[in-house]
Amino acid sequence: MNILLVEPDFPIADKSRNHSHFLPIGLLKIGSYHRRLGDGVHLIRGLKECPFTPDRVLVTSLFTYWSRQVHEAAAFYHGLYPSAEIEIGGIYASLMPEDCRRRSPFARVQVGLYRGGCAETVPVDYTILPxxxxxxxxxxxxxxxxxxxxxxxxxxxxxxxxxxxxxxxxxxxxxxxxxxxxxxxxxxxxxxxxxxxxxxxxxxxxxxxxxxxxxxxxxxxxxxxxxxxxxxxxxxxxxxxxxxxxxxxxxxxxxxxxxxxxxxxxxxxxxxxxxxxxxxxxxxxxxxxxxxxxxxxxxxxxxxxxxxxxxxxxxxxxxxxxxxxxxxxxxxxxxxxxxxxxxxxxxxxxxxxxxxxxxxxxxxx
Ligand code: SF4
Missing domain, CATH: 3.80.30.20 (tm_1862 like domain)
Structure with missing residues (x-):
């Protein structure tokens, strides 16, 4: 399976993207977990084309007040890869799942840790980051x-x-x-x-x-x-x-x-x-x-x-x-x-x- 991990275009200064405060650690853990399962994994920060056609697109979310960027990303990748399953997780999705479903009805919404925390114990593979x-x-x-x-x-x-x-x-x-x-x-x-x-x-x-x-x-x-x-x-x-x-x-x-x-x-x-x-x-x-x-x-x-x-x-x-x-x-x-x-x-x-x-x-x- 090919999995695309997406960090939406949050209003984070480029120089701060890799600052320890903003690293999309949830996505990295999930990506590491799927790599271990043998899946293809690619991370995109923002709205760009993926080098492969993904079967699943996992979009993370952060603060609730940055929800607009999450839905923009979900809509963008849904349009680009209509047959892929789109899933939104992270803080906003967990705190406001109804709002999230209403605004991106085509997406699956993950509340809390990914699949009950299955990625929690997997060592993070930092090579997912460029x-x-x-x-x-x-x-x-x-x-x-x-x-x-x-x-x-x-x-x-x-x-x-x-x-x-x-x-x-x-x-x-x-x-x-x-x-x-x-x-x-x-x-x-x-x-x-x-x-x-x-x-x-x-x-x-x-x-x-x-x-x-x-x-x-x-x-x-x-x-x-x-x-x-x-x-x-x-x-x-x-x-x-x-x-x-x-x-x-x-x-x-x-x-x-x-x-x-x-x-x-x-x-x-x-x-x-x-x-x-x-x-x-x-x-x-x-x-x-x-x-x-x-x-x-x-x-x-x-x-x-x-x-x-x-x-x-x-x-x-x-x-x-x-x-x-x-x-x-x-x-x-x-x-x-x-x-x-x-x-x-x-x-x-x-x-x-x-x-x-x-x-x-x-x-x-
Ligand atoms: S609930 Fe816990 S983590 Fe949140 S502010 Fe209070 S002490 Fe800190």
């Missing part, structure tokens, strides 16, 4: 035990499953864990111990990052030591709760600093344009300035939002073009984003508190 990557993606767990209101993880992967080890999977010097809540894995200490002492065939050790934030409730002092010893880069502490959690976040940051991470290494993840007001979010931002750590901000969009027409930059947008949470305004969303950006630069440049770079000019606020 480029040679210097990193690899690893999942030490799937799902999450928590049920945060804004998050789709527990809806897409309702069962929290985990591995005892990842050693047999390691083949590259840089690992990127795609786990949603890495520290919740009951075997995480052992896994980090193993990564700390692991050496590749050429004697090289590995470094690693985690795409998601670390659950601060699970970031103990002992774990901080393990993170550093296992050569974790750029730890990110998740701070989605209220400002009143500040002492626990501060403690987590201090634990990371105590084991050697500095202001250029540590990040705090926070979601805005959601339940916490602009004023409260600004207090969280100020706290990060006091602790001299940078922020990764994530603008909330409802899980069922099939479009997002937010345009970054200072120019205002009319209401209705993108999702603005109750209590927030377009000006607040842009003001928050701007403040985070300025503050991150100030921390990177080690400017004294109260000083920012704005354009080329430094100003006191």
């Amino acid at each position: 480029e040679n990557l210097e990193y690899q993606i690893i999942h030490a767990s799937r799902g999450c035990k928590r049920h945060c209101a804004f998050c789709g993880t527990w809806r897409i992967e309702p069962k929290f499953t985990y591995k005892k080890t990842v050693l047999p999977e390691i083949e590259k010097p840089r690992l990127v864990f795609y786990d949603n809540n890495l520290l919740a894995n009951p075997h995480i200490d052992r896994i980090l111990d193993e990564v700390a002492t692991f050496r590749l065939g050429n004697g090289r050790s590995v470094t690693w990052e985690c795409q998601s934030g670390l659950d601060l409730r699970l970031l103990t002092a002992e774990r901080a030591v393990l993170l550093e010893r296992s050569r974790m880069k750029y730890p990110r502490v998740a701070w989605d709760g209220p400002y009143s959690d500040w002492s626990r976040v501060k403690q987590a940051v201090q634990r990371l600093k105590a084991v050697g991470y500095g202001r250029k290494d540590i990040f705090v993840f926070m979601i805005y344009n959601h339940a916490l007001s602009y004023v409260e979010m600004m207090k969280k931002v100020d706290a990060c300035r006091r602790w001299r750590v940078r922020i990764i901000d994530c603008r909330y969009r409802p899980l069922e939002a099939a479009e997002d027409n937010y345009r970054p930059g200072p120019r205002p947008q009319q209401p209705g073009l993108y999702y603005i949470h109750h209590g927030w305004t377009d000006a607040a969303v842009r003001g928050f984003r701007r403040k985070v950006r300025q503050q991150n630069i100030a921390i990177l440049l080690d400017l004294p508190r109260g000083r920012y770079i704005r354009g080329c000019e430094q100003r006191k606020v």
Whole structure:
């Protein structure tokens, strides 16, 4: 069987397509699984002709608000290969299967992991990609035990499953864990111990990052030591709760600093344009300035939002073009984003508190 894997033309800058945040790892796993079965597999990113006539076309989806590109791709390949079975899977398809079926009625919709997770344990064959990557993606767990209101993880992967080890999977010097809540894995200490002492065939050790934030409730002092010893880069502490959690976040940051991470290494993840007001979010931002750590901000969009027409930059947008949470305004969303950006630069440049770079000019606020 010939299988075409399709990553739709998502609005990702070309230079970021192979960034670890955007790699279509689901498709790569499925492709690896089918190669092992002896199937022909080809990956296309965007809308192009395939070198063979596929029997099946598997289209992945990502955020719900990037659904338009998914349906464009499904329609394109359905037109190009009318006898092929078209299947749509991934995050949007799992969260909004009805919407997906309605908009591409000719396609089969895969909810959750592909065929119940049959591709999960297959080593990823990175040669499916035309480029040679210097990193690899690893999942030490799937799902999450928590049920945060804004998050789709527990809806897409309702069962929290985990591995005892990842050693047999390691083949590259840089690992990127795609786990949603890495520290919740009951075997995480052992896994980090193993990564700390692991050496590749050429004697090289590995470094690693985690795409998601670390659950601060699970970031103990002992774990901080393990993170550093296992050569974790750029730890990110998740701070989605209220400002009143500040002492626990501060403690987590201090634990990371105590084991050697500095202001250029540590990040705090926070979601805005959601339940916490602009004023409260600004207090969280100020706290990060006091602790001299940078922020990764994530603008909330409802899980069922099939479009997002937010345009970054200072120019205002009319209401209705993108999702603005109750209590927030377009000006607040842009003001928050701007403040985070300025503050991150100030921390990177080690400017004294109260000083920012704005354009080329430094100003006191
Ligand atoms: S802890 Fe993180 S992954 Fe788990 S439900 Fe909350 S936001 Fe999602």
